[in-house]
Amino acid sequence: MKTALLLMLMGLSLSTVNASEEEEQPQPDTSCVGVNQFAMKQGTLKDNIIRMMTIDYVGASLIYDVGRHSVYVDTCLQYDSLNHLVQQMIEPYVSPQSIYFMSFRNNVVAVFYQNDAKYSQYLRSAR
């Protein structure tokens, strides 16, 4: 009887240890759905910008005047403000030229290259 009790206790303690070990292993957080987090997904830059626009530029018209840039791998971006998020998204693309993002008062956003003559008049007085 005592032996059986001891064996039961040992089994219980072993299972608890295993469970706690399993519980202690940290799980990688792949959700990226927290506040001020944006999941940049593998694909095209244009698709990611369109998804970004659902955060704050709802209903805005997008003018996409750059080439078919791609996002190489899924990335989770932390941001303080929407401009910060956009800056992180387009900053790495420097070839053939740097990419600029500009928002207008009439709910239009434009993505264009740094030396695109069409937007030079706006860059002169933009903030």
Next chain:
Amino acid sequence: MKLKLTVLMMTLALNGCTTNPFTAPENVLNDIKQQKQHTLTARDDAPSFDNVFLYNGMYVEQLSLAESVLPNWYHKKCSTSFGEMKLSKLLTKLFDGKRVNIEYRDGVEKDSHIKVSGDDLTHGDILEAIAAETGYTFKADEATVVLSKYQTRVFPVRVLGGSVQYSIGKKKLAQASSGSSGQDEVKSDLVANVGDEFSVISGQVDPLADFKTGVDEVLGCTVQAKQTRQDKQPADFAITSAPNAPQQSKHSEQSTCAQGASAKLVPSNNSIIVRAIPSQLEQVAKYIERQHQVAMRQIRVNLTLVSVEMAKDSQLNLDFDVSDSHLFGSSLGVKHVTSAFTNMLGGLGNRGKTVLQHKNGSSLAIEALSKQGSILQSSVLRAVLINHRITQLTNVSKVSYISDRPQQVTVNAGTTRGIEQKVAQSGTLLYMLPNIGVKDAVLHISSSQSALIRLDPKGEGDNQVESPVVDDKMLNTSVILQPGRPVFIGGFSNNELNAVFSESGALLPGMSRSSVDKNVETVMVLEMEFI
């Protein structure tokens, strides 16, 4: 009771009157200033991002000049539907009922079949669909639509026109056969040149014609020999020929280009006029732009000539480990004079020691040289070179000297001595021909230096004449230059007898000898930079 109420009412009224409902202007102004400051701070302190902008205005689509002059019917919807039909029939149907004339220019096939489909198409949409399917271009105004296969464009060529002949190098030096010497010159056979050895780069180019050759290649032009029979015989010749004698024929060349394109030179304004389909014109434009980028490359070349007095144990080569061998101090008034100074440029130059102050690769090279010996003199020649064109620098000094004193007999003065003068020229001649790449340049340099060392007096008294001592050097070489990296392209070594004397001119007391043998190297350093 009534009295109390009245007094109370009056008191309340008086309080209301004394309380000022209006804010003083100064307070309002202060509030406004604070709000402004707060707004400016919010604007200025807000984090700014290099790639993200806010434009406080509206976005509108801008019209180009061509779009702004399109006729009104261009944007009107077309109610007719089209299937597959001939081009001429389609356009007639499109402009049915409108006062629009359709012109078909050279190359347009009116009977080619075209299919246009779609809903809610404007007249402009249909014309653009036709242009996309056929490759034709159209020009539309209120009363006319002109369809054409070819466009004409003038391409200015920026390189200087005209035929350019060039040659760099020395083809023919003074010839002297062995065993004989001229009356005025004695030359060692070992340094004589009999004309078998020379190095010359020469050529003749026509830049505008070369551009045209490239344009012809882009347009796919081929030259075909065309034989034309010459049937009409000249009247002043009596020709008798056998019955089966072959007719005389004349050969002419005809150039034919792909798609019927053509290109012609316009030498008067240095341009090429091209008539081709739009895609060919774009290719020609890109070709000419690329050629301009190559032809218009420029570099600045600094040629520094440095005369270095080498220490004895380093006279065989440039040894950068040898310590500085500067002469000692000025308190004794000792000067170091060497005729190597005058070998630099032109001769009879200023003696002394100079140091370059500007900072570049050449000055670093000179500083390295100075660790090995005294820098006696240095000079810099600078030139700007454009791609594939020769640049020439010439610096010549002339000195007259008495070459002879011939005896002359005159009636009044008897026998006298006259003076015969000659001119000794010295200086530098420098030719450079560059081939400038993206990151470096291949440079052919041909330099001749003639230095008048001194004029030695010969003879005595009335018979004294002067004899120039001349030192000639020549350099002809090709080098690869990279920006900011100096290259030692050549040097000459002179064994010079240097006299050491005090400022007064007499020998320094205590000196056991008055001369020192020194080896002086004249080194040429080349450096380039892109402009």
